[in-house]
Amino acid sequence: MQIKKTYQGVNPELLYDEIRDFTLKQGTVIGEAKLETYSLPSETSSFISRGTLTFKIQGESGGKECLRAHIVGSAKGETKVMLDINEELFPGEKINALQNDLNFIFGSYEVKHR
Secondary structure (H helix, E strand, O other): OEEEEEEEOOOHHHHHHHHHHHHHOOOEEEEEEEEEEEEOOOOOOOEEEEEEEEEEEOOOOOOOEEEEEEEEEOOOOEEEEEEEEOOOOOOHHHHHHHHHHHHHHHOOOOOOOO
């Protein structure tokens, strides 16, 4: 399964950290974690970040990857994320919990009435 999202005005480093923390909360361990920052050729004061995170199920023998996250973007513009998920190792309820956490943090502001 693949999930793609685009965020406006979201710092890619923050998105990277939140995906890492929320996915670890689902019982995974980090396989690979890489975050790189590049300056834009037209504006040396603007930066674009690229991150890759891979996760494995904790205690799983063989070390099969259950989720891979790719993040590319700029805090001043848009940030894109693509999650590649192995549904056999990372089932639907974990996918939903991850999406709900991300939607709550990065979704639109909502007012709750009592």
